[in-house]
Amino acid sequence: MVQNQAKYEKVINYIKENILKGDWPIGSKIPSQRKLAELFGVNRSTIVTALEELKADGLLEGVMGKGTIVVNNTWTLLATSPPPDWNETASSNLTKATQLGSVEGSEEHQDHFIQLSKGELAQDIFPTDHMQQVMMRLAGSLEPFGYEEPKGFLPLREAISEYMNRQGTEVSPSSILIVSGALQGLQLISAGLLYRGSTILLEKPSYLYSLQVFQSAGMKLLGLPMDDQGMNAAAIKKHYENEQSILYTIPCFHNPTGILMTEERRRELLNVCEQLRLPIIEDDIYRELWIDGPPPPSLKSLDQHGHVLYLGSLSKTLSPGLRIGWIAGPEQVIDRLADIKRQTDYGSSSLSQRVAAEWISSGLYENHLSFVREQLEKRRTKAMQILDDYMKDLAEWNVPAGGFLIWLKLKVKIPYKELYSKAYQQGILLNPGSIYTEESVPAIRLSYGYASMEDFEKGIKQLREIILKNR
Amino acid sequence: MVQNQAKYEKVINYIKENILKGDWPIGSKIPSQRKLAELFGVNRSTIVTALEELKADGLLEGVMGKGTIVVNNTWTLLATSPPPDWNETASSNLTKATQLGSVEGSEEHQDHFIQLSKGELAQDIFPTDHMQQVMMRLAGSLEPFGYEEPKGFLPLREAISEYMNRQGTEVSPSSILIVSGALQGLQLISAGLLYRGSTILLEKPSYLYSLQVFQSAGMKLLGLPMDDQGMNAAAIKKHYENEQSILYTIPCFHNPTGILMTEERRRELLNVCEQLRLPIIEDDIYRELWIDGPPPPSLKSLDQHGHVLYLGSLSKTLSPGLRIGWIAGPEQVIDRLADIKRQTDYGSSSLSQRVAAEWISSGLYENHLSFVREQLEKRRTKAMQILDDYMKDLAEWNVPAGGFLIWLKLKVKIPYKELYSKAYQQGILLNPGSIYTEESVPAIRLSYGYASMEDFEKGIKQLREIILKNR
CATH class of the missing domain: 3.40.640.10 (Type I PLP-dependent aspartate aminotransferase-like (Major domain))
Structure with a gap:
């Protein structure tokens, strides 16, 4: 598998380089799958996978009766290469966080997920009426x-x-x-x-x-x-x-x-x-x-x-x-x-x-803050009760004196990647602790500020089941 | 003068370095003016000037009965050094443009100036009523x-x-x-x-x-x-x-x-x-x-x-x-x-x-654009007439088919730095052509989009006089 991975990347790099240098201009047909397979000494399936990726990236296109042709050789080529001048840690973190959809501002079309970690206040805490007032006054x-x-x-x-x-x-x-x-x-x-x-x-x-x-x-x-x-x-x-x-x-x-x-x-x-x-x-x-x-x-x-x-x-x-x-x-x-x-x-x-x-x-801001604090106090009480109910034997946590974040340290050993992907499959979004360090840590960042408390309870209950099944 | 300049900078760098290394901690008294003058073999006036600059920068402070003491050694020190990792061209351009106040968004408290170059539409073209409507609707x-x-x-x-x-x-x-x-x-x-x-x-x-x-x-x-x-x-x-x-x-x-x-x-x-x-x-x-x-x-x-x-x-x-x-x-x-x-x-x-x-x-945007075009056409006509009246013998220019910029190429040789500083003294803000190249060019970027046409005429008239006096 590792060898296949390496060969597959070789194929991709070879094609990109030929496009970059202009040896394969836009509109030109690239070598046949058979020839590429021979050249790299790999199965045709490896070539097919590589070509599919380059097509998805927008560099190649299959044209009926013409084979596979080059369709772009400038910006798209730049955008599908590693970011320039970035060190590896940075770009791998970027990818990591993006893939997990776990960074503030990255959740596109995720309304149907239970957001157990989102670092933002819930929509029902948003001061719609006063925001309207402020905008009217401003207008x-x-x-x-x-x-x-x-x-x-x-x-x-x-x-x-x-x-x-x-x-x-x-x-x-x-x-x-x-x-x-x-x-x-x-x-x-x-x-x-x-x-x-x-x-x-x-x-x-x-x-x-x-x-x-x-x-x-x-x-x-x-x-x-x-x-x-x-x-x-x-x-x-x-x-x-x-x-x-x-x-x-x-x-x-x-x-x-x-x-x-x-x-x-x-x-x-x-x-x-x-x-x-x-x-x-x-x-x-x-x-x-x-x-x-x-x-x-x-x-x-x-x-x-x-x-x-x-x-x-x-x-x-x-x-x-x-x-x-x-x-x-x-x-x-x-x-x-x-x-x-x-x-x-x-x-x-x-x-x-x-x-x-x-x-x-x-002064509306200060009034609003009092309201936010009340809401957060209620949510914190409820969240602590939910964690007591479902996590006491599995994890440790702090009782925050403010804010909405809980650092849930798991006491059981489980494969974390699986934990997050299983949770994701069940519609639960979690920020793994590893986002916040350079190492893998047995912790999850929870937030009681965003999800409804019903969703929070549902999510924590499901999380418990996933942990129990996978430890 | 060049030698004095170099010595003066040496004094500044010497003091900064001592603060940076921690040899002169916060609250410590720096050497007397006499000692510093001896050390560098310069007049005390050079030392005084250097100390004044460092005081203005917030690094030193004169304290009654205590002499000159160090008051800051971290952020301010960083902020008064050249920007890190910037090449020289970039940082000297930054300074140049900033000093001239001639870049979009840099004009603080310049309401009393005639803006002959500003790259922005005039306030009377701003669609206040419709913006209010849009904000109300949104609210x-x-x-x-x-x-x-x-x-x-x-x-x-x-x-x-x-x-x-x-x-x-x-x-x-x-x-x-x-x-x-x-x-x-x-x-x-x-x-x-x-x-x-x-x-x-x-x-x-x-x-x-x-x-x-x-x-x-x-x-x-x-x-x-x-x-x-x-x-x-x-x-x-x-x-x-x-x-x-x-x-x-x-x-x-x-x-x-x-x-x-x-x-x-x-x-x-x-x-x-x-x-x-x-x-x-x-x-x-x-x-x-x-x-x-x-x-x-x-x-x-x-x-x-x-x-x-x-x-x-x-x-x-x-x-x-x-x-x-x-x-x-x-x-x-x-x-x-x-x-x-x-x-x-x-x-x-x-x-x-x-x-x-x-x-x-x-569709409000498209309606607004029609209005903007009408306004620009009127302003262009007037601006061309004003230039014809006052600049025909001194400069050449294009008639723009749109936008609001005129590239005024001067036909007379004059010292450009003086031109801009004299204009500034008379309350006229100009963007010198040299901002837009790497060389000194005999051109000025004018804009007929921002100043009132009365101000534009007044400004161009004054500009003519400044050119005539200084050529």
Whole structure:
């Protein structure tokens, strides 16, 4: 099988190369299956499979009475080759995550699935009525809008500044850059401030492992252990490598473990980073989703010397569809990032920025957050009960103090790939723990924020059965 | 002066390096001005200037009774160093364009300037009433929105598909990717399909020279001559370098020259590119702004074999603030780009996508285009008259058949840097031709689309005086 696989790939590469070099121009007939089989010393079935793949890719086409001909030799050829300049980890992760359909924003036509892991609030938490109100109000006072200021719509930056100040993190509007979600924030930081070969220290597991943003730019992820207080700050010194390192952390309701970093740990972390001159990215997009009580102060608010770049977002609290997030940090840094942002997409949607500004400055956002917290508390209670009912003997988990993520650590040994594909066949979508590390880990990221609690129960019950059958 | 400049930079680098290495930690006092002056063998004034710059950058602070102390050593230090991994051309272009405030989306607080070059439609062409209507309608039927499908909101892709089909360019919804403007489209193509070291063949001058998108990814721009039919297609063969080349063109109302490529030239271009297997990016964002008559068929519509990736946008016709554009191309290519887009920002604003879909599918967009064309025709007539009045002896220009750009070639020799800075001092913003090439060229990109015609006349009149005084 391995040998067949290798031969099959040889055939594919041979054909692609001949097309690329122009030896087989568009419209030309490629050699017969018999000849190709002879050339490579393989069965005709191997050739047929290879040709089928190239046809599906849009490079070849079977034409009645003419045999197989070349139909494309430029963009499609580029698009079916490995991504240029990406390291292997990054492109294999991309494929992995895409195939599993398990990354935020990737679920096309998956309405019929039970989403046990989706990192988004349920549609019944979406504030349709108030969103309508905001849009009507905005329409009523609409003025022409064009390209925005490089840092984003000023009234939105002012609203965010006031909002963060009330939360105890003092940030001026000129120290804020509006971005199209926190992911874009990371992209901009990667493109504008970091070097290829930089090391990113981070929690292990971490959401960041599921992204290509740093890895595709040639950076190395170095995971540090966590306990129930958050990232192990003492471990940083041991792992710290060089002046080009930075640290990435999700201190509030960490993705994927749900852990809330304690105030003591935050101070310790900041202290260590200051000593090592290690810049920090604080991804704080879950902060507002507290259930048991407001989280400790942000790292940014404790930071006296501009060590922290802060990421905020409306995606997890209001709607990911707005694509509104922000970076707060030293003004010189924000200026640089604004420049890069302008060179990337000329700024975020004016409409989204106006809608977001209206939500925050009117106070509707804060009201909505109270509602979200109530909903999450109810859902958490129910989810814990369901897990107690069906998973006690099979897994361990944390009770998150906020957010909607549960890190379900399985106590039984089972073949994980089979687990996920069986679940998928039964209409259950799961994010395997391995997306969030570099290794295979016996864990699943669950979310009680998206599926209805009836679906959640149904899904967990089915999951139990799959585990029992396959262990 | 050159020597002083070099010494001054040495001082700055010396201080930055000491901060970076941690030899001078935060809160520490740096050596006295006298000591630094001795160390470098320079006047104290040179040291003072260097320290002032580092203070303005946020790295140092003067503290009463304590001297000058270090206040930041991480992000700010990164942000005040040259961008990592950018080649010099790219970063110097960035600075150049930013300083001149002459790139789309960079004009902050410039309401009091006369914008003679701005690449955007005037506010009085913005369809405020209809935009209100569309938003009201949308609000009335609003449903919860979250992350969109990877290729973008399906009704928008369907609307664009139908729209392009009516224009003669057949594209299915699954062959369309919604992006946040054509610039992001270029970013995605650069990140997902092209290799570092690729050569981009393009018109010279070209809008692309003013961007960092390809150059910062290590690609080389190779400008080809133009005539009044468009890019010189025959020159491609002479300049064609290797299999990793691609071609970028703006065939309709080219930016910055305004030239419309003829149908004959389009066919010739496509032919040459097919022979060389040279993939084409067709940037067609000005197509709808025709005045004298509809443009020839798009390259994409003439293309039988997937050689062309097509860029469309609503930025130049409806509003740049929507941040809605699209890429159309072979489905496999669009799939790849959609993957990259999702990894970049999880898709474009749901609100903007819904508003755009409503505009196009309701027919309001086509009505608006008629209005835009009428306005542009009036503005063009007036602009030509103003140029005839004030520039006949000083410059040459084309009469654009559409769009809003004029490439004003000066016939007199004058120091261009002075020209632009004098104009700036008098409240006139100009895009110098040098932004659009790698050389200094005696040309200015004018736009009759943005400024009021009164301001346009005032600006051109002043420009005449500045030229006369400085030649």
